[in-house]
Amino acid sequence: MSVQLKKPAASAIPVRVVDRAGLAARLDAAPAATRRWLEATGFSAAPDSHVLVPAADGAIAEVWAGVRAADHPWALAALPRALPEGRYRLSPDGLELPAEVAAMSWELGAYRFDLYKPAARAPATLQLPKSAAAQRGLLLAAAIASVRDLVNTPAEHMGPAELAEAVKLVAEQHGAEFRQTVGDALLKAGFPAIHAVGRAATRAPRLIELHWGDPKHPQLTLVGKGVCFDTGGLDIKSPDGMRQMKKDMGGAANALGLAQLVMALGLPVRLTLLIPAVENAIAGNAYRPGDVIRTRSGLHVEIGNTDAEGRVILCDALACAAEAQPDLLIDLATLTGAARVALGAQLPALFCRDTATARELVDLGLALHDPLWHMPLWRDYHGGIESEIADIVNTGRGPQAGAINAALFLEDFVPPALPWLHVDLYAWNDTARPGRPAGGEAQTLRTLLAWLERRYR
Template sequence: MPVELKTPGARAVPLHIVDRASFPTHLRTAPAATQRWLKATGFQGEADRHVLVPDGDGGVKEVWAGVTAADSPWVLAALPTALPPGTYRIADDGLEVPDEAAALSWELGGYAFDTYKATRREPATLQLAPGLATERGLMLATAIASVRDLVNTPAEHMGPAELASAVKLVAKQHGAKVKETVGDALLKANFPAIHAVGRAAARAPRLIELSWGSPKHPKLSIVGKGVCFDSGGLDLKSADGMRLMKKDMGGAANALGLAQMVMALKLPVRLQLLIPAVENAVSGNAFRPGDVFRSRKGLHIEIGNTDAEGRVILCDALAYAAESKPEVIIDLATLTGAARVALGPALPALFSRDTALARQLVDSGLALQDPLWHMPLWADYHAGIESPVADIVNTGRNAMGGAISAALFLADFVPADLPWLHIDLFSWNDQARPGRPVGGEAQTLRTLLHWLEARFG
């Protein structure tokens, strides 16, 4: 366990946390031998750099570690796998690191996806005093690590049924209920678009629905795109385009992570989590370019490209969520490459009809270092998704504004008077940083949770 909930003991090695600005002040208070050692190493409080100070027996007497900011969610993330194995504590004479940030960053600094490959070593242990802030940091880290694990798991072991099992596990932990609508039962239950996308796969498509909370509380609906593998369908992806498509259920993983946080904090809401879970496969009964399907809302969808399947499954789930008139709907989806072209991998695209709310969320995301960026639901582009043979088509006229076209498509299935947030995310780290290894990632969840706590108390 990287973080040990225990009042730090005298035997734990002290960590002196400094930054460039504070380092000279803290250095002057250190023993002369420590000052000489730190000067000899050239350490000046640089971020993500540390120095081991030896004792007289060749052991580690103390550690001096540089950070960018003491309240950063990644403040200690560089240390757990870099320090020698052992137990550490934060010294009182350095920067004051908030308990939540300490717990979150240390836990995620020790994260590794080790299902198929053993890690080289266990991370170092940090002792932190029990308390609400520390426990909150651990809760956030647990949910984020769970999201990463789901996204990192290969499609062979993370199909629609396995994704449903992951939802059931979280539900069991929090006393929630789960309902599955599977295979041809989707047609009987009026989820034809979900069925159309998933019918070609050997593993049956399904709608997973988690319910939790008191009927007296306002309803919150969270929807996540659960395409467990996306071959592109008959409009087959290239080999390079298909390589990371195990992560096309990243929206579902993030939605489950957010739901997990909401339940762990016991927010006063009536939670509904909806995950349409499918595999976009190729077989004799695969849906085809040019096909037209009736959706749950009654709108007929023309398929312009089978590789734009995510919005097709989401539209049924969004329409179903809207029927119960929740206080807010949030959907998360690895929806478009266009959003990544526009904003890159680290900035999820946020679409909202409420511009003031969108700007509030952007500001909050920057402050929390869990960013997202507002993009417009530009109504003039709707003409690009209007079909001559159906009510709507799942592709735009060309590649321009692709993320906006996808968002406008979804908007047709959410009533205009219903608060709705659509987040088009990557759910993947393409470069390693402290606490954020290459692989699956939770994005925007701390920002959304902060907003939900403010809205629902």
């Protein structure tokens, strides 16, 4: 870890955190030599910038670091890889950062996916006094890093079985129950849609389950889309469309990360995590356009396109989740390109039946810099997913409102009275920002956690 929770050593290099609004006053109070150095280097306290201030002997006397605001979640994220290796501490002469922010932003600023290519250098180390807030920051960072690692791992090494092992490891860490239903056993157990999508792969489809908590507590159920690789099936994707499809299990990774935090922080809930895990492959027994599948709920689904597989596996998992009548059901899925067209990579789409809840989540996401955006479950569009030969079809009649069509499809498997959130997310950074390197990403994790804490604390 790049953050050490201990009393900072006197020899650790101080980092003075400043923002633009307070820079002039900080400069006035600084020694004349420091002031002249900062003016000569053009330091303006721009966010994510820093200057090394030399001592008389040429060593680093201190670091001045610019931030947007003291409570910004990525305040220190630019520093661990930019500063020379060594030990650092926060200076009392700068802005006072919340310990959670300091710990999380520094730890995630040090993150690299190094399974195959070791990092060129070790990150700088921050020493922080031990506190509950700092420990929480590291818990958040660990969960986010684990999500990134799962999404970044190529499909060759992150298939349905490996995803199940990741869930099993988390279950063992928190004393949770783990089980899975694999291959043809899905048919006997009543998960025909999951089986249909995954049956063509050499790696067996499965439903992964984790159960934790006191049975007396409210039931919280999380469902994550676990398509470990998506060729598109017989409606095969283009090469460009297939290139990043190792990330199509990003919903499962985020759901697991959220479950990990719920258990680590001891929320008073009875937690269930369901992950339908498949590889959407091409073979002689692949499910076909035009097929009709009888799902767990009893609804018959016509397959309009085999590349709309995520909603097909989720419908069985959602139906299973609803049978327990949970207090709250949340599903997370890299479900539609349409959501990305509408909102881009950084804004996951939130679908929710209750407008007040949706607005609360949007406001909370903006405040935490972990955003999501409310989109409508527009019932007038439901006719677009109604089939002539089955109850519904897994594609709309045209390219418009694709994310809404997918959400409406899922809604048919969730009882009307059941509180339900559907998050259509990207789980990926196309470009790097401090603390958020290009590649797999946790999205809405901090926002959903904070909202769950409000609901259940």
